[in-house]
Amino acid sequence: xxxYLEPLxxxxxxxxxxxxxxxxxxxxxxxxxxxxxxxxxxxxxNLKILVSExxxxxxxxxxxxxxxxxIGREEVRDxxxxxxxxxxxxxxxxxxxxxxxxxxxxxxxxxxxYNRAKKKLENIGLNLEGLISEIIF
Ligand SMILES: [Zn+2]
Numbered sequence: 001x002x003x004y005l006e007p008l009x010x011x012x013x014x015x016x017x018x019x020x021x022x023x024x025x026x027x028x029x030x031x032x033x034x035x036x037x038x039x040x041x042x043x044x045x046n047l048k049i050l051v052s053e054x055x056x057x058x059x060x061x062x063x064x065x066x067x068x069x070x071i072g073r074e075e076v077r078d079x080x081x082x083x084x085x086x087x088x089x090x091x092x093x094x095x096x097x098x099x100x101x102x103x104x105x106x107x108x109x110x111x112x113x114y115n116r117a118k119k120k121l122e123n124i125g126l127n128l129e130g131l132i133s134e135i136i137f
Contacts, residue, residue: 001077001090002074002075002076002077003076003077003078003079003087003090004039004051004060004062004076004077004078004079005017005084005087005131006078006079006080006081007080007081007084007134008130008131008134009022009039009040011040011042011049011062013042013044013049014044015124016044016124017125017126018043018044018049018125020040020041020051021040021041021042022039022040023038023039023041023050024037024038025037025038026038027039027050027052027063028052028061028063030054030057030059030061031059032054032056032057032059033056034054034055034056034057035055035056036052036053036054036055036061037052037053037055038050038051038052039051039052039053039060046066047064047065047066047071048064048065049062049063049064049065050063050065051076053078059075060075060076060078061073061074061075061076062074062075062076081134081135081136082135082136084131084132084134084135085097085101085135088100088117091120091121091124092117092120093113093116095113096113096114096116096117096120097117098110098113099111099113099117100114100132104132104135
């Protein structure tokens with residue numbers, strides 16, 4: 001899954017969270033014929049990835065650049081603040097997600113499941129505390 005975490009401007013690409021630099025301006029044309037607006041640029045090794053959003057259908061795409069050549073165009077699943085729990089549910093087991101949610105709500109939680117969740121996110125370069133501080137319901 002290629003995912004975009006809107007509140008953190010992070011692109012999850014190749015099992016790695018890549019921070020982005022905010023941008024604006026023309027981002028190409030969408031399949032629907034609409035104009036796309038640049039959101040963020042992400043550096044992935046030698047490649048640059050542009051995340052842009054269609055102003056007509058709100059689809060989000062990632063364009064992969066090698067220099068000035070576009071070598072890939074991929075649809076991106078967008079997660080806004082109120083979707084971040086869903087994002088975690090894709091990555092984590094139900095026990096891990098429950099531990100994270102319990103901790104977030106100030107309840108007793110399964111410490112080892114929470115730590116496993118934290119480790120899983122760290123492995124792709126995500127900070128669990130930073131992520132859950134952005135969650136809204
Ligand atoms: Zn579109």
